[in-house]
Amino acid sequence: MAELLTAAEMRAVERDAIASGIVTGLELMERAGAGVVDAIFEEWPDLAQGSHKAVVLCGPGNNGGDGFVVARLLQQRGWTVTAHLMGEADRLPPDARTNHDLWIGMGPCLPLSDGSLGSVKSLPDLVVDALFGTGLARPVEGDAEFLLGNLDTLRRDFGVRSVAVDIPSGICSDSGKALGCFPKVDLTVSFHSEKLGHRLEQADTHSRRVVVKDIGLHHFDPEDERHDHVWCVEPPAADLLDKPVSGQKYTQGHALVLTGGAGRTGAARLAAMAALRVGAGLVTLGVPQSAMSEVANQITALMMIKVPDAETLGELLWDTRLNALCLGPGLGLTDLPRSLIATVLPLRRPVVLDADALSMFHKTPAELFDMLHEKAVLTPHRGEFARLFPDLDQKLKQEPQKGPAYSKVDAVRAAARRAGCTVLLKGADTVMAAPDGRCSIHSAQYDRAAPWLATAGSGDVLSGMITGLMARGLAPLTACETASWLHTQCALMFGPGLIAEDIASQIPAVLRDRGIRTPSAG
Ligand SMILES: NC(=O)C1=CN([C@@H]2O[C@H](COP(=O)(O)OP(=O)(O)OC[C@H]3O[C@@H](n4cnc5c(N)ncnc54)[C@H](OP(=O)(O)O)[C@@H]3O)[C@@H](O)[C@H]2O)[C@@H](O)CC1
Numbered sequence: 001m002a003e004l005l006t007a008a009e010m011r012a013v014e015r016d017a018i019a020s021g022i023v024t025g026l027e028l029m030e031r032a033g034a035g036v037v038d039a040i041f042e043e044w045p046d047l048a049q050g051s052h053k054a055v056v057l058c059g060p061g062n063n064g065g066d067g068f069v070v071a072r073l074l075q076q077r078g079w080t081v082t083a084h085l086m087g088e089a090d091r092l093p094p095d096a097r098t099n100h101d102l103w104i105g106m107g108p109c110l111p112l113s114d115g116s117l118g119s120v121k122s123l124p125d126l127v128v129d130a131l132f133g134t135g136l137a138r139p140v141e142g143d144a145e146f147l148l149g150n151l152d153t154l155r156r157d158f159g160v161r162s163v164a165v166d167i168p169s170g171i172c173s174d175s176g177k178a179l180g181c182f183p184k185v186d187l188t189v190s191f192h193s194e195k196l197g198h199r200l201e202q203a204d205t206h207s208r209r210v211v212v213k214d215i216g217l218h219h220f221d222p223e224d225e226r227h228d229h230v231w232c233v234e235p236p237a238a239d240l241l242d243k244p245v246s247g248q249k250y251t252q253g254h255a256l257v258l259t260g261g262a263g264r265t266g267a268a269r270l271a272a273m274a275a276l277r278v279g280a281g282l283v284t285l286g287v288p289q290s291a292m293s294e295v296a297n298q299i300t301a302l303m304m305i306k307v308p309d310a311e312t313l314g315e316l317l318w319d320t321r322l323n324a325l326c327l328g329p330g331l332g333l334t335d336l337p338r339s340l341i342a343t344v345l346p347l348r349r350p351v352v353l354d355a356d357a358l359s360m361f362h363k364t365p366a367e368l369f370d371m372l373h374e375k376a377v378l379t380p381h382r383g384e385f386a387r388l389f390p391d392l393d394q395k396l397k398q399e400p401q402k403g404p405a406y407s408k409v410d411a412v413r414a415a416a417r418r419a420g421c422t423v424l425l426k427g428a429d430t431v432m433a434a435p436d437g438r439c440s441i442h443s444a445q446y447d448r449a450a451p452w453l454a455t456a457g458s459g460d461v462l463s464g465m466i467t468g469l470m471a472r473g474l475a476p477l478t479a480c481e482t483a484s485w486l487h488t489q490c491a492l493m494f495g496p497g498l499i500a501e502d503i504a505s506q507i508p509a510v511l512r513d514r515g516i517r518t519p520s521a522g
């Protein structure tokens with residue numbers, strides 16, 4: 001998995017590298033600027049030929065310093081470049097000041113103003129946004145706000161291309177939240193690793209693409225440093241999902257998914273099918289009397305068993321081969337589901353709680369938290385999260401007045417700690433955290449945007465996938481990471497027109513794509 005860094009972590013990596021003597025700050029800035037120029041030509045090969053016109057907006061910190069390097073390197077390629085500086089040159093930090101002074105010998109540096117992007121008659125081919133990077137400390141105002149607001153219009157209406165250095169200015173790199181304004185650029189070029197802000201919130205609405213350029217710094221090792229850092233979920237390794245050739249069905253676990261009453265069993269059936277498709281050996285639906293014939297008419301590979309009350313469920317669970325459970329999809333909000341949950345949780349067996357199993361505790365979340373354990377997973381959407389963790393949701397909702405802003409990572413980590421189990425908060429930026437602080441983000445953004453996944457029953461399928469993977473023996477956080485990736489990948493594979501029933505049906509194709517083959521296929 002790839003690390004996602006906060007501004008403080010990035011500064012620490014830089015500081016350690018400089019202190020060890022392997023590199024200077026000035027060298028890092030040069031590499032950063034050169035990385036931006038390389039990325040520009042990779043993105044737009046036509047700009048690598050001939051002479052073009054660029055405007056570089058430089059801020060008062062080192063992000064501005066990177067901008068002066070870009071200005072110099074483009075000018076050296078024969079471009080016509082104008083730099084615009086926000087603030088006073090003599091207040092720039094040392095490395096940025098050095099690059100400013102180098103630029104002054106080469107081309108114009110004007111004060112930033114509302115006219116910095118030129119007039120309709122003299123527009124540049126490219127705008128470089130180097131106003132603020134990881135040091136954004138408060139909302140952007142004045143001329144900077146005006147200019148950033150215009151970038152998207154220039155792109156749409158006049159074909160002017162825009163590139164942000166490190167992160168679009170105005171976006172908090174720790175939280176992805178906008179501080180004061182909301183630019184939209186074609187390309188963001190970041191350094192060393194992506195920052196959390198490239199993946200959180202509506203990240204792909206302020207940049208159409210993000211590329212990361214290596215500047216020769218040390219990367220964290222996921223095996224050693226999982227607790228402190230946040231990781232971006234990547235495609236699961238084939239051996240995580242493959243089945244042993246000689247295995248029989250019980251070696252892949254037996255999941256139990258509880259349904260609601262008559263007329264409300266669809267959600268649990270979706271979850272159960274997903275659990276089976278991700279490879280659980282057996283999946284049984286636990287069904288109340290009123291829904292027995294409805295469920296019997298709808299299933300083939302799934303099994304069912306009557307669960308009229310909590311006592312029956314308790315007896316059933318003496319069978320420890322039932323090794324992962326799913327409660328919530330369509331379960332209802334009456335006393336029966338509450339007693340079913342109270343029967344399941346003390347057994348400390350892997351369990352996913354979703355939907356109604358979360359909503360029913362909205363007045364008494366502490367009652368739920370008291371029963372939870374480290375093998376449990378909560379999979380709330382934002383509304384369910386707000387009901388269980390109203391104070392954290394409130395903090396998350398507040399419009400930030402300073403950076404770094406409170407982030408979804410902060411909120412989900414706090415929720416997992418409080419609940420004592422893994423919490424997965426759904427979204428295009430799905431954030432999941434274990435109670436010990438391990439945390440990852442699955443991003444269905446940029447080229448993995450899956451808008452058709454926002455469809456009724458989609459969350460039930462995700463819960464089922466997590467349950468099935470836990471039945472196969474995956475640890476809760478790993479199951480969440482793997483299921484999040486599979487869920488989105490199925491949607492991408494199916495494409496437009498997707499409904500919840502289609503998601504799990506794509507699993508075989510996705511598994512084949514991951515290199516999981518039948519032995520005879522080699
Ligand atoms: N770390 C690394 O390894 C590397 C880092 N590199 C580059 O450095 C960048 C980080 O540089 P940075 O720390 O100087 O912060 P940066 O984003 O330039 O802004 C700070 C300045 O902006 C000001 N300011 C803030 N908000 C404001 C507002 N709303 N309105 C007005 N002013 C505001 C703030 O003022 P202050 O808060 O101090 O009053 C301060 O003057 C990073 O993104 C990357 O591009 C690369 O060279 C490669 C290696």
Ligand SMILES: [K+]
Pocket residue numbers: 063129130131132133164165166167168169
């Ligand atoms: K920027």
